[in-house]
Amino acid sequence: MYEADMSSATATESVVLTVTGPIALNLTLSDLSRFLRQSVRAKDELGKESVFKGVRLTEILLAAGVKFGKELRGKWLADYLLVETEDGYRVVFALPELDPTFGEVDILLADRRDSEPLEGREGTLRLIIPGEKRYARWARRVVSLQIRSVKE
Ligand SMILES: Nc1nc2c(c(=O)[nH]1)N[C@H]1C(S)=C(S)[C@@H](COP(=O)(O)O)O[C@H]1N2
Ligand SMILES: [Mo]
Secondary structure, eight states, rough: OOHHHHHHHHHHHEEEEESSSSEEEEHHHHHHHHHEEEEEEOOOOOOOOOEEEEEHHHHHHHHHHHHOOSSOOGGGGEEEEEETTSSSSSSEEGGGGGOOTOOOOOOOOEEEEHHHHHTTTTOOEEETTTTTTSSSTSSSSSSEEEEEEEOO
């Protein structure tokens, strides 16, 4: 009984993303559904075109206290985002790469493909980077976002 209750709770309310930055966040899928959401049409690494839906990385990082726009200067320019996945794959982005005031790159943390939840090898969360022609940073199975500083 107790276990059954636990599993129905985890289906909707388990933490799917931990964010470490000036403010730490532990987000469930329902938390992500309350952020400003975006859709983007993009082709995956197999050439399949889909509509992906989710939250811009910028939105999540703003909630974690990261500064963008005019405030992204000085010491912040040596900070970076480390994205980690369930299978231990890791990719980094410099903060200006995520800032719409620096350029056009728009990175989506997607939780849906053609209206279906992302599952299995691809899910629960995947980066969609429409302008990026190589797929190495289109991380699947994203579990954490960490803001870090270059040490030296
Ligand atoms: N979680 C995770 N995401 C990942 C990878 C990975 O190993 N683990 N490989 C990346 C690479 S190098 C590419 S080219 C694309 C497609 O990977 P695939 O060719 O292994 O399907 O996913 C990217 N996302
Ligand atoms: Mo790759």
